Amino acid sequence: MNVSLPVCASGAATSHLPATRLLWMTVAALAAIATQAQAQTQPPADSNPLAALDHGLRPTVIAPGEAVPRWSLTERMRFHKVPGVAVAVLKNGEVVRAVGYGEREAGTQDKVDGDTLFSVGSISKVVTAATTLRLVAAGKLDLDRNVDDYLKRWKLPASEQVPQPRVSLRMLMSHSSGLGVHGFADYQPNEPLPTLVQVLDGQKPAKNEAVRFKTAPGLLNDYSGGGVTVEQAVIEDTTGQPLQQLAEAQVFRPLGMRRSTFESPLSAAHGNIAKAHDGNGAPTALPRGWESFAEAGASGLWTSAHDLGQVVGGLIKSYQGRGDFLPQPLATAMMTEVSPSVFGLGPRLGGTGPGRHFFHLGANESYRALLEGYPETGDGYVILTNGSNGTALAAEIRNALSDAISLGAHPVVRTVAFRAPPSPDYAGRYRLDSAVPMDLRRALADSFDHETIQVNIVGNTVEIALPGQEKPLPLLPLGPAQFVQSGLYSYMFDFRRDASGKVRGVSVSMPEANSVAYYAHE
Structure with a gap:
């Protein structure tokens, strides 16, 4: 998003x-x-890492003379008409709490918990990037080699503007490749899913335009779900395995992610699934209750708050040199901006000093999500929602959790x-x-x-x-x-x-x- x-x-x-x-x-x-x-007065740290959700949600901008509101999560879920939320909190690179609030489906007694599956939209790109970097660590891929050397089913499309395209994984992962297609539409339960090549060429039943160069590679930051779909093609063509199988071996099993999958359409057999809701909080994508996502690597991950917290923790510990998920130099590269982009190799980056953080948003049609990790301190959190108004709610939750961490990354603007x-x-x-x-x-x-x-x-x-x-x-x-x-x-x-x-x-x-x-x- x-x-x-x-x-x-x-x-x-x-x-x-x-x-x-x-x-x-x-x-x-x-x-x-x-x-x-610096002028902001941070609330005192609480021994309960989730206490801020009882009394700490707030907007970013405060009007003159106005006190900072300290909303509860429950009241803001009602306000934004979001039926279900799951949150994970990390300390020292470890998930210390993963809990749920509200319902998986509005009007039912099906409660959300820390293991409930949510669609997480573009946060998928971080897990795809982690899969890619594990293959780089294994010597199967080179971050700076022309990806056309790896691609088999599809090749980078030459154009008058880019007659001899040369794009690297580093460019694809940092959104500096020059390729277009910002994001993708969801697919409803009765709609067929295109193949990866049909997505890249914009051929029906794909809903997107073809993935083509908007600018020459390396010139600017232009967010591209199309570029990440090319990244998916690279890792699949190189290994001969689909992304689901690769992610299972390279990310899910090593990090203990028991609930996560790139399967699409998602099978109801997984159970404990947060269903989709529209802006009024009403169930949508019926009769199944959730959409499908043809572009797995860019937007197709289903995961839980606990599992996604394991990703944040695995990356933090690798960066700190006390985990073996990624070699420390690759974890450092992942969390270093690729100029002129504001992205590293997968996540977006912000802040300075102890407040420096990596993060990513996720926004499919009926789900909104946010992850954020602080590699210097080991703090972090994951926020998952099952309503199309979840972005505003996630921002308020983020502010509460950020205030509790007290690193000043998301200050009140008065x-x-x-x-x-x-x-x-x-x-x-x-x-x-x-x-x-x-x-x-x-x-x-x-x-x-x-x-x-x-x-x-x-x-x-x-x-x-x-x-x-x-x-x-x-x-x-x-x-x-x-x-x-x-x-x-x-x-x-x-x-x-x-x-x-x-x-x-x-x-x-x-x-x-x-x-x-x-x-x-x-």
């Missing part, structure tokens, strides 16, 4: 920025979020009240400066990828209108020229006024991803 906001592309009115100014913009954006993190009306000259159309290097734009080249943005002043509100979006988004003030728009990720907007008093542009930053872009005022 990817959060998307719009940004602008360079045109005649765009002024190029000197390197010193770019550096200042980056430092300023990071300093702002760091200041807020907004301020305007002392005077917002400056009217902020309004206007802005265009992206494409001269800003991709090594600075990073995640914004993917999640904030827009040619232009429009800023409006409506009364005392600053709004940003993004291409293709129905309604403008209100920006919340952090100061007279600094604003935030926040969900799972925070986007900060800094209006830049020059020495002659003119608003020259707005920098857009994503502090937790250390990413910055610049838009010039037209």
Whole structure:
């Protein structure tokens, strides 16, 4: 899953920025979020790692003068209309608790527990990456070899833009391959599933477009479920085994994951399955009660909170050099960003120091999930939900568990009240400066990828209108020229006024991803 906001592309009115100014913009954006993190008062650690779910759920952004709400998980499940949740918590790289809340199916007495199976969407990519890295460790694959050397059923498609494609596993796993197809649609119980080759070529019954190059390899961060499907083809063609069999041997058995599977359609014989629910909390994907996923490596994993916690723990202990799941150098590479991406080899990365973490979101049509691990401290957690509103709920749960860990990775962002009306000259159309290097734009080249943005002043509100979006988004003030728009990720907007008093542009930053872009005022 990817959060998307719009940004602008360079045109005649765009002024190029000197390197010193770019550096200042980056430092300023990071300093702002760091200041807020330091100002936050963390609640005291609790001896019960799940106590925060009784009284600690909260939003990320807090209005001026507002107390931080301390919601319970039960009330927020009702609010978001999510029937079932499973959570695992790790300490020192070990799963210490894995429990369930609510029902596997709304209106029944079928309770969720730590072993209930959930679809986890794109979190599948982390387990696929772990499978790949185990094969690299065994000498069967090379991270930097052209994957066409391994592919048998399908080859990288040449194009006018990429006449001689050369893509490595490192590129595929870090979303820097240049290949398209962000995500995939689910398949309902009565719909046939395409083969892997049909998925790659966009041939029916596949629902996606063909996996083709959008840009040359290695140039930018562009999240690609299509690229991970190519990764799946590589490991299957190299070994002659399907992903389910490979993952069983390379990941599930070594980590003690008794409940996990890439089987699709999932057989009811597995039992204890969380069923799919829509935005109203009603059962969907009937009569079976859950969808299928043709792109196993990208989005097809079924797992439990306990099992997925074992993955987080296995990666942490390998990174720390006290586990043998992966060699420490490979675990370190997995958790090191591949420039210009914000991903390592599979997981996304964020934070600094003890608060540095690897994480991934999962979002199939009726399920939302999140995992996060802290390789320096050994902390971590897994959040699984069986409702299509689960992303917002997972963010609130993440905030509660992050506060309990007290590493400052997801601080409260406190907004301020305007002392005077917002400056009217902020309004206007802005265009992206494409001269800003991709090594600075990073995640914004993917999640904030827009040619232009429009800023409006409506009364005392600053709004940003993004291409293709129905309604403008209100920006919340952090100061007279600094604003935030926040969900799972925070986007900060800094209006830049020059020495002659003119608003020259707005920098857009994503502090937790250390990413910055610049838009010039037209």
